[in-house]
Amino acid sequence: MRAIAVLPVIFVAALLVAGCSTLTPPPATTVPTTAMPSVPDLVPQPTSVVPPYYNVSVQVLKNTVSIDPYIVVTFNGGQGLGFATLMQATVIRSDGTKESKSAIKPAINTEIILDGTTRTDRVIVNVSFVDGSTYTVRDVLVPFQNINPTAAY
Numbered sequence: 001m002r003a004i005a006v007l008p009v010i011f012v013a014a015l016l017v018a019g020c021s022t023l024t025p026p027p028a029t030t031v032p033t034t035a036m037p038s039v040p041d042l043v044p045q046p047t048s049v050v051p052p053y054y055n056v057s058v059q060v061l062k063n064t065v066s067i068d069p070y071i072v073v074t075f076n077g078g079q080g081l082g083f084a085t086l087m088q089a090t091v092i093r094s095d096g097t098k099e100s101k102s103a104i105k106p107a108i109n110t111e112i113i114l115d116g117t118t119r120t121d122r123v124i125v126n127v128s129f130v131d132g133s134t135y136t137v138r139d140v141l142v143p144f145q146n147i148n149p150t151a152a153y
Helices: 001-021
Strands: 057-062 070-078 084-092 098-104 109-113 121-129 134-142
Touching: 057 121, 057 134, 070 084, 070 121, 084 109, 098 109
Parallel strands: none
Antiparallel strands: 057 070, 070 109, 084 098, 084 121, 121 134
């Protein structure tokens, strides 16, 4: 009777040993990955509410010549002219690259020139003031406006 009770235990042990005797790793599975193209952030955000005593005017224009589509950011002054300590302009180009330039103590007609593209670019202009505050005064899309509307680029 004892032999009959030991027989199933030996059988189960043999099955376990037989299953563990071959150590083959599971086949490697590869998951194809596709790199998501980097999409530039070309959605303008609302600008800051600037207090009236810091109000300034900034103009953003793009050159219409396709071999040199630069962007000009011009400080036009305003009530906050004497309080402005820094004007920083950042372009996010349609190809995803970014460029920032600054002008310290901007005066009327101070210009910052940035490289643009022959597509639509985003320009963000921040102005800092004497109390340390910084406001986003412009956040605009600047499309390339071809002087020859029938030409395709």
